[in-house]
Amino acid sequence: MITFLIYKLILCVVVFAISLGIAAYSTLWERKLSALLQDRVGPDRAGPFGLLQPLADGGKMFFKEEIIPNVSNRFLFILGPSLVMLTALMTGAVIPWAKDVYIGGALYSMQITDINIGVLYLFGVVSMGVYGIMIGGWASNNKYALLGAIRASSQMISYEIAMGIAVIALIITSGGTLSLREIVETQDAGFANIVWQPLGFIIFFVCALAETNRAPFDLPECEAELVGGYHTEYSSMKLGLFLFAEYINMFISSAIMSAFYFGGYNFPFSHELYDAMGLQDGSKWIALIGFLAFFTKIVIFISVFMWIRWTLPRFRYDQLMKLGWKVLLPLSLLNLAITVVVEFFRGNISF
């Protein structure tokens, strides 16, 4: 029992640290990538190649003056960014990071918890993410912040629907399981789900962009219209939490996309490679190679997120709603219908 608790605790701390570390270095990568796209140098003063820039930024955030508007609700004002950060970090709990490892004769799973409703858990947590933004925006007692919060929540609710239906099609393809581990494992034997769900992946990807409030769907913080959107009134590390949570959300949604559609820690010819290296099931090297493969996919997705941000202009609000309700929702329903027919002929479902 004690070993189990310690091992779970270590896993939680590691996932927490990785999420924060990736989020911190995503900020640097975003600035470097935008510099590359715009033919600039980017931050290069702090440390070699600017590698210490995230530390400098974090330190700056912590030491800035903290301003809480005295007309706002103090408790809710503090609760807002805390909730955003909490929900961003909670989603990491159900993601399978690598294959099981034998240590001292016992099998250890590289996943904090493998609940059999993992996909539903993800949706539950994502739907909670709206509250942090709404509470923060409302408690700021500022028109721009309120407008930003309302935009954010209506956008997130609208895109959740198309996303949910795209995921239902994915669950049918993976043989009706809601456990993330089983979804990844089914892709080990056959092809990655992207082969069966190309349309579903595109829908999921667009919805993930909207759910994380990234450009071209960053209307909630649209600086040309709303000053800073829902975090206009925030300063110091509270603003930092809002900005940081966006990068963590980006990291987690990249991880979910790699796990759902690109096989997670599996990669093509992985079994041939493991056989050639003479590795047994449960070896720590298999786990490490799988983790690196998973991580490569995540980094590629994060880079695509950033590439899109620095390439596409922002949508207008009515275009955003039109895209969500009149394009993505019918497309996801069409995808669901096609999936059912295809899976029927593949023999995965029967009547």
Place this chain on the structure above:
Amino acid sequence: MLGYTITQWLFGILSFLSIMFALMVVFSRNPVNSILYLVLTFFCIAGLYLLLNAQFLAVVHIVVYSGAIMVLFLFVIMLMNLNQDNEPQRATLNKIIAGVSGGMLLVVLVGSLKGGEQLGLQSYGSSQIGLVKNLGKVLFSEFLFPFEIASILLLAALVGSIMIGKKEIK
């Protein structure tokens, strides 16, 4: 611990919290706080569902009620900007009428629960009925007709709300 199992402890704590938060919904002056307490109440009720081994119901409860419906409530209240300063004062008569009708609803609910106990409702299958797979199988075989009726009702409500929300009907 004091002769109770962990499940009983959890049940006691969750019930206490849900009743307390439900009372806070009624008693808090600020409507936004009321809504946030209501969200907490829903979380406690979802915890009770988990204790009954009804995971699907628990998560769907959170996604639908806390995640979607309460956000819309919050939306409306934030847009109307109801604060305690400009909250209309209700007449005492209205309060009494609301109290009496609410109390009558409580009597009906308690009575129906009591009646259900006398009927001797049979439990379906095992305690595993709340898991997604078992629930889906029961819903799509034995209770297919009520399930479809409920979905038609929802569809009608959906179409109706769009029709009401339209500015002009061509």
